[in-house]
Amino acid sequence: MAAPVEVMLSTDSASPLWNCSVFDLDTGSSLLSYRGGTSAARTLCLLRGDFLLSAPPGKNFINVWEVQRKDQLQQKILVPGVVTCLSASPDGLFLAAGVSEAVYLWEVSSGKLLSVLSRHYQDVTCLQFTDDGSHFVSGAKDNLVLVWGLSSVIQLDLSPAPEPRHVLSRHSLPITDLQCGMMGAQGRIATASLDQTVKLWELSSGELLLSVLFDVEIMAVTFDPCEYFLFCGGSDGNIFQVSLCSQSRDRQFQSDSEGNQVFKGHRNMVTCLSVSMDGSLLLSGSHDETVRLWDIQSKQSVRCLSHKGPVTNAVIMAAPANMFIPDSRPSVPLPRFSRHLMVSEGDGSETGEVCVRPGLHAQDDEESYLQKAERLNALMNAMTDKSVFGDGENSKVRVAELEEEVQTLKKVNKDLFEFSSQLLTKPS
Structure with missing residues (x-):
């Protein structure tokens, strides 16, 4: 039998026998089970396609x-407190965890704790990276x-x-779930709250695009792949299609x-939602101890998988290439994760490491090369418009000067890249 393209994880x-179960999306048959304790809600994630991670409730x-x-059970990553949510970047380079009211961010390749973000005032409930890995929410x-x-x-x-790019503060009660759409930094964010609303935001500007009021508290939210619909799981067991x-x-x-339709079948609150890659199937988990698979077009439940307790995580994901190959091994093993923040840049020099990461420019009043290039491009466009409607000779001279400055900036950028490459490839 060929390996499935998509699988269901719950x-x-x-559960007394296993922590996480893997089911075939087409047949509902059990494929794998991972043993060892239980998993808290919104802590199940896949790292680099090689590792499956989850955090037990009430444990550090x-x-x-x-x-x-x-x-x-291969490894345990010790953290400074109880993990309330967990998310890995799509490229597998970074791992973020909510620990009480703070967000901890690790570099996966080295295990270094890069940042501890303490801008929330109460426990973090949900965390997710955008699909391009440029932001997390x-x-x-x-x-x-x-x-x-x-x-x-x-x-x-x-x-x-560090300061957040946007603070979205239009909800009046605790946040229960959030979902980042496609298109990375140009995408949209859906947020659900106990205030019985689901709100849709533009990530780039932080602008509120849509607010939908329900008769019940909303505990889970997700998009379909084309982002034509929102699926919202209610505390009464219903799933609302918006x-x-x-x-x-x-x-x-x-x-x-x-x-706008309603999926009816669960007898208790819906805690997690996920949609298949083709947008035809909806997976839901509930406190009624069942996971249901729905046909979105007909709104009918096509499969019901019973569990031993309230469902905490249920997700449809593309099956990792080596999930069903017993002899395969991760390409890179996980290092020991640090529980303490890096003190200074000099820490890496003691071991001969060179660490190059993107960062803010050194001085607030100095433009970066990218900002200069964007400003010069805008000026060039304005000068080109002037040359069409008049003042042509002076505009052409100015455009030539600006083009020469852009070429200089490109050369500086190339030199910086080559210098960084030499540092990274220099033998220790």
């Missing part, structure tokens, strides 16, 4: 399995959603402390023929 809070460590070695019980630029967080000089094609900005949910 965890519950009371993260469980790690190699995806093809299901019978043995955190939501907490303090009603706030913070958008963080990764480049500003991992700079070597952490004084002053059309994003409507023009109204603030509205109350009402079932109609234009895309």
Whole structure:
């Protein structure tokens, strides 16, 4: 039998035999199970396609399995406190965890703790990277959603402390879930809250695009791949499908023929939602101890998987290439993760390491090369417009000067890149 393209992963809070189960999306048959404790809600994630991670409730460590070695718990990552949520960047370079009211960010390749972000005032409840890995978003019980630029967080000089790019503060009760859409930094964010609303935001500007009011508390939210619909899991067990094609900005949910529909079948609150890659199937987990697979077009439950306790995580994901190859091993083993923040840039020099990371420019009043290039490009466009409507001779001279300056900036940028490459490839 050929290996499945997509699989369903689920965890519950009371399973005596295994922690995480893997099911075939097409047949519902059990494929794998990972043993060792239980997993807290919103802590199950895949790292580099090689490792499966989750955090047990009320514990200060993260469980790690190699995806093809299901019978043995491989490693435990000790953290400074109880992990409330967990997320890995799509490229597998960074791991973020919510620990009480702070967000901890590690560099996976070295295990170094890069930053501790303490801008929330209460426990962090959900955390997710954008699909391009340029940003991550955190939501907490303090009603706030913070958008963080990764480049500003991992700079070597952490004084002053990094600031979020946006503070989304239109919810009036704790955040229960969030979902980042496609298109990276140009995408959208959906947030759910106990205030019975789901809000849609533009990531680049932080602007509120849509607010939908429900009759019940919303515990989970997700997009379909095309982002035509939002799927919202309610505390009453219903799942609400919200059309994003409507023009109204603030509205109350009402079932109609234009895309707003209700999935009925769960008997208790819906805690997690996930949609298949082709947008035809919806996976939901609930406190009624079941995971259901729904056909989105017909709104019918096509499969129901029973668990031993309230479901804490349920997700559809592309099956890692080596999940069903017993002899395969991770390409790079996980290092020991540090529980203490890097003190200074000099720490790496003691071991002969050279660390080059993106960061903010050294002085606030000095433009970066990218900002200069963008400003010069805008000036060139303005000069070109003037040359069309008049003042042509002077404009052409100015354009030539600007083009020469742009070439100089490009050369400086190339020299910087070559210098960094030489540092990285220099034998120790």
